[in-house]
Amino acid sequence: MSKTDAVISDWITQEVGGRVTSMTRQSRWRPTWFVDVERNGEALGVVVRGERGAGIPMQFPLSHEMALQRVMGAHRIPVPSVYGWIDELPAYVMERVDGQPGFDGLTTDQRDAVMRDYMAALAELHRLPLQPFVDAGVYRASSPAESGRLGMKRFEEVWRAGKNAPNPLLEFVLGWLRRHPVDSRGRESAIVWDSGQLHQKDGRFVALLDLEAGHIGDPMMDLAAPRMRDTVLHFGDFNTLYAEYERAGGYPVDIDAVQLHHIAFTLTNELAFRNSLNDPSPESDYMTNLHWCSETNLHAMEALAERIGLDLEPPDTPDVPPTRAATAHRQLVEMLRDPGSEDEYARYRLRVAFRLARYLQREDEIGAEVTNADLDDLVPLLGHRPGTWQDGDAALERFVLDDDGHHDAQLCQLFYRRLIRHKASLGPPGSAMVAHHVCQPFTPYPPETPQRRSR
Structure with a gap:
């Protein structure tokens, strides 16, 4: 057993209770461990989520992610329950929820039902009072007018702090966004920001996942971010999803703000990973x-x-x-x-x-x-x-x-x-590496109908 495995096993034994029966590191760049525990004769699944590492700094501290998730769970938002923090790694420990991130094996109707519940969960999150999140130290802009720019500000600050080569593309789009700022109209709520990450099981929505970029911001951001992830997961028509969000009690959809947030969010991978790509560590x-x-x-x-x-x-x-x-x-x-x-x-x-x-x-x-x-x-x-x-x-x-x-x-x-x-240049012609999937185009919202056009 490695030193890290021993630290995890000891912490779970003391804080969660029970006996660790297996532990597997997830096969990906971010250190994450799946742990099986036997407690009082029952099997318990646990996830240990560590910091990125590999020379890739985080925009928000890992402890911030845990605090946001804990407050969301306390207000009945469907997220994995948090067990606590392992100082030695560092990492935080949560329950392992059932399900899968995509919709393989589901009918279109089943997929749509999952997404209705997901949009309702976002609407419920956006209605929560802010003070419990503020008390937990969740990041918030200096004023409601700035709520739509906090996330991008954090990404840009971290990128500029480690900038190690010219990047004309980022400077171009960041400059365009400064000249065309989003108007949040004072909207503020707890948001996931990197939204569209969820688990479903057998056509039933289970939980929101991966809250590392969440904070207090403009709720329209949560309607924008899934548009890129949709190119591989296929969530359905976005105007239909936005109508479901409003129907569930979410904010009135500001499609202009959603489009600007979408443009901004397309930069987040480049902001997060380009400095590391210019000078990669062996484990990246x-x-x-x-x-x-x-x-x-x-x-x-x-x-x-x-x-x-x-x-x-x-x-x-x-x-x-x-x-x-x-x-x-x-x-x-x-x-x-x-x-x-x-x-x-x-x-x-x-x-x-x-x-x-x-x-x-x-x-x-x-x-x-x-x-x-x-x-x-x-x-x-x-x-x-x-x-x-x-x-x-x-x-x-x-x-x-x-x-x-x-x-x-x-x-x-x-x-x-x-x-x-x-x-x-990323791979041979026809490979997954060179394939490109185009996002759904924006269309008027609410959609135009014959009745609306005749007025």
């Missing part, structure tokens, strides 16, 4: 983080283009002959394809290496052409062609910072083209 899941950033950065450009009424035009993908290293890359990929280990976490780490090898293989194939195309695209804006991609990023960032919105459409198109090329 490089390709998962890179994939998340590539996908959601594309969502950012598509969301911004939708807002400003711009039709985006994708570039051609390079098609080039094999390089000298192609044979060696192919052998490395095949060596890593089948981990052959019985240890779940070891298999996960080997899978990380396999995906990294496939990325390097593809970068070897088209990387030079992608870089040259990116640099060529800079000439109309900058008036010259930088010599390297590093010089190009630095020059483009300087241009963005000096531009103040004069070339928004041109820059949006430019970044879209760059991101499409980059996406093509």
